[in-house]
Amino acid sequence: MTTSREIHLKSRPAGMPSVDNFEVATVILPDPGPGEVQVRNLWMTVDPYMRAQMYKVSSYHLPFQIGEALQGGAIGEVLVSNDPALKPGDLVQSAFGWREAFNAPAAMARKLDTRGLPPQAFLGVAGMPGMTAYIGLLRIAALKDGDVVFVSAAAGAVGQVVCQIAKLKGHTVIGSAGGPGKIAYLKEIGVDHAIDYKTEANLAAAVLRAAPGGIDVYFDNVGGDHLEAALTAARPLARFALCGMISQYNAPGRGPGTGDLIKVVGKQLRLQGFVQAAHSDMAPAFIADMSKWIAEGKVTWRETIEQGIENAPAAFLKLFTGENIGKMLVKLG
């Protein structure tokens, strides 16, 4: 018998969420049933996309339910196994984040081969955010020689990988982020032009100063003013990989709207939205490439770590106030 604390959705946020929208519940796990494992989580992830699941109707993924535990990626250690495929001590990856421990069918806890990396890297650079960067740049934006790449939220979990993949492939990279700490990090990872959007009155002008000829690829994690700046700075035939729009997630009803979409016509732009899960066919290539790039020192990463399940809601909220550099993680146990 194991005790686990987990985070429940207490109420649906209207606009910016607060810690009051969440509550900590303590549950007692029975012994795992036949074919099940019991796992103690070591790490869990918080990601901006989870905000969408807090609405009653979610445009992708299933919405979270009031009074139930949230869900998300986690790395844990098997405590008890009733399946021969897993044994106590094995590291596993699952979708049972936001809780300290859980019972589940063994098939829902994938054994993790860390390939010498810290396990939590599989919630970041070597996991969903890293693969999102890879898919967005290589498949959705169809990166090609000579492209000038603009990335928003460039110091975030996805953005930091976008910057580095584009750099190792020889591209000029413009990254936008907020505050001197993030700007310093962007320079450290080789970004050619790091723009602190908090100090720029005219973001499009800043992008065009960095790339007077315009940009060919925009990797959007922000939407709103960043998307408008990219429309202004885009060269004809530029491709936009729309990965997320953190500026829009908390807009109650609808946001202020994106102006200047008419530029999509005249400049013959392609704006394409994508979700990582629909491109799982790229996973083997991603894992092979990313392992090699990390081993060669071509891709590095930052993490921002909060301690303890009780701080998971606060960690999630910090994504929207931009307090993380690199991947935001919660360390459990």
Place this chain on the structure above:
Amino acid sequence: MTTSREIHLKSRPAGMPSVDNFEVATVILPDPGPGEVQVRNLWMTVDPYMRAQMYKVSSYHLPFQIGEALQGGAIGEVLVSNDPALKPGDLVQSAFGWREAFNAPAAMARKLDTRGLPPQAFLGVAGMPGMTAYIGLLRIAALKDGDVVFVSAAAGAVGQVVCQIAKLKGHTVIGSAGGPGKIAYLKEIGVDHAIDYKTEANLAAAVLRAAPGGIDVYFDNVGGDHLEAALTAARPLARFALCGMISQYNAPGRGPGTGDLIKVVGKQLRLQGFVQAAHSDMAPAFIADMSKWIAEGKVTWRETIEQGIENAPAAFLKLFTGENIGKMLVKLG
């Protein structure tokens, strides 16, 4: 020596243009020089895209200059030819619209093979607007079996062709237009669901009533509220061919903005802008297909005709008040 009246840009419109932004000038054409032809125009076209050229800076095409004649497609008859390739009486197509007659190098007046069609069809269904429909549906939206197609400004020069190509290829077509005359026309050409946007408080709801499962393709001629409705009604992986945004052309500075772009991410939509001129490689296929479809009675069209060069500005303005059904043309001479 020939006298010609032509339309000059008198001042740059701010917002919705008025007839005061234009003036009629009379010019005297000298005899054409060596290698030149003199042409009397029979028909000229007015198209919404010309509004963009009335700004000081145009995102595509060159801007019109104050005090100079506007430009655009025209069909004329050769009066005098100093080039063996053309002879008096030949029908020619040129970019020297907005004037009654002109001198030009013979290479700038392309001899027109009407294939039994009325010459002005080459300013409409068999010309730029028809080919725009063809490119947008077949290449940009990549129409495929089973797609449900939504078209805005469906009774306009481009929209009427989009509807009919989609119908002859077996698709369910939802067309939006304003007013009972246009709605009747849409039904006449086989549109499955004709939506009068002027009577619909909630356009997205109207589209979803017509297609409860959502739309797969949106052909945008309008932007703004129509684009937002399409985002709401889109099925996952829908493709949007962005051809024009007539609702935005007169917005001084920037329009009110398009909300809900976040749906592009979750639904994995692809929004692609295009201009017809960049896809001239499709011209032979377009001409072959369109000639056949017209001969088989599968594509028909409407025209709205104004008489005389002095009424060309008024004809142009009527595009923005939606007074045309089908192609808006000016008959000259």
